[in-house]
Amino acid sequence: MELESILLPGVSDKRPIIIAGPCSAETEEQVMTTAKDLAKREIKIFRAGIWKPRTKPGGFEGVGSEGLAWLQKVKRETGMYVATEVANKKHVFETVKHGIDIIWIGARTSVNPFAVQEIAEALQVSGFMGIVLIKNPVNPDLELWIGAIERVYNAGIRKIGIIHRGFSTYDKKLYRNLPQWHVPIELKRRIPNIPIFSDPSHIGGKRELIASISQQAMDLNYDGLIIESHCNPDCAWSDKEQQITPDILSYILSMLVVREAKQTTENLEQLRQQIDEIDNELLGILAKRMRVSQEIGQYKKEHNMPVLQTVRYDEILENRISQAEKMGVGAGFMKTLLEAIHEESIRQQIEMLNK
Numbered sequence: 001m002e003l004e005s006i007l008l009p010g011v012s013d014k015r016p017i018i019i020a021g022p023c024s025a026e027t028e029e030q031v032m033t034t035a036k037d038l039a040k041r042e043i044k045i046f047r048a049g050i051w052k053p054r055t056k057p058g059g060f061e062g063v064g065s066e067g068l069a070w071l072q073k074v075k076r077e078t079g080m081y082v083a084t085e086v087a088n089k090k091h092v093f094e095t096v097k098h099g100i101d102i103i104w105i106g107a108r109t110s111v112n113p114f115a116v117q118e119i120a121e122a123l124q125v126s127g128f129m130g131i132v133l134i135k136n137p138v139n140p141d142l143e144l145w146i147g148a149i150e151r152v153y154n155a156g157i158r159k160i161g162i163i164h165r166g167f168s169t170y171d172k173k174l175y176r177n178l179p180q181w182h183v184p185i186e187l188k189r190r191i192p193n194i195p196i197f198s199d200p201s202h203i204g205g206k207r208e209l210i211a212s213i214s215q216q217a218m219d220l221n222y223d224g225l226i227i228e229s230h231c232n233p234d235c236a237w238s239d240k241e242q243q244i245t246p247d248i249l250s251y252i253l254s255m256l257v258v259r260e261a262k263q264t265t266e267n268l269e270q271l272r273q274q275i276d277e278i279d280n281e282l283l284g285i286l287a288k289r290m291r292v293s294q295e296i297g298q299y300k301k302e303h304n305m306p307v308l309q310t311v312r313y314d315e316i317l318e319n320r321i322s323q324a325e326k327m328g329v330g331a332g333f334m335k336t337l338l339e340a341i342h343e344e345s346i347r348q349q350i351e352m353l354n355k
Contacts (some may be wrong), residue, residue: 004158017224021047023239025067036232037246039078089122096126104133111137120155135163152262165199177206201228293345297352
């Protein structure tokens with residue numbers, strides 16, 4: 001895939017490239033206040049959602065095309081480049097008409113090949129000459145993500161980048177969207193020349209996680225960050241918990257450690273990130289298993305059953321150890337692990353019986 005550089009005149013090629021601005025354009029005053037504050041802090045690319053695809057009806061769905069005029073004003077008065085999200089062909093034509101420099105395809109859109117194809121065709125017809133960034137689909141489907149890239153590429157767009165914003169999960173986790181770093185790492189392996197941005201605002205879902213996620217992205221050699229920044233985050237009309245002030249953004253960026261030189265330990269760092277992610281998943285699975293054990297304890301209490309069921313335990317040991325050996329995991333290690341899990345499960349069931 002022969003891609004062109006996404007570097008813009010006047011924007012430093014040093015990592016990270018920063019795209020910042022509010023989740024949503026709410027009012028002209030809010031947009032201009034935020035943009036001018038960011039511009040003072042040397043941020044060159046301003047982002048704001050004009051159309052907001054919400055999970056449920058009734059939420060704030062954006063100001064619509066009216067807000068594009070505000071982005072034009074940002075360009076005129078600050079000299080910043082401007083970026084916004086599109087979700088259909090009408091959005092594409094409106095952004096082109098208003099001279100938007102960067103558009104991105106959101107996670108709820110990239111999951112739908114029909115919608116992406118419609119956008120790609122509109123980009124081709126409109127003659128859009130700017131940059132297109134494609135967020136990962138809401139679910140961790142690498143082929144779907146690559147398919148969205150290919151649809152835009154086949155429409156003649158060559159200035160393409162990707163945004164990693166994490167993947168949705170039903171269970172309650174530390175992150176709003178699980179990073180699953182191995183997915184974008186694999187995409188980058190397949191398309192090495194594609195620029196990659198991290199969206200720590202959507203991955204974390206909490207402003208206090210933005211700094212640590214941004215640092216992880218830099219450690220994984222990401223090209224840039226797209227961060228939600230609002231002049232008054234606590235009063236934001238959407239996603240207020242994950243937005244930060246321009247002042248805080250500047251502080252976070254000043255604390256980032258960016259390793260520019262190629263490191264012989266680069267692959268090791270990526271592997272360690274995968275280990276951390278897998279460990280987090282293991283903890284979540286163990287917690288879920290213990291919740292089921294508590295429910296079993298409640299059932300045994302209600303039916304006056306003993307906690308220890310030796311036949312069932314022997315079956316688990318035999319079957320799981322056999323499965324583990326087939327998957328390359330040592331029998332001794334698996335037996336030790338299962339015994340520890342069983343001991344904790346019994347402890348929690350006994351606590352349930354004594355409540």
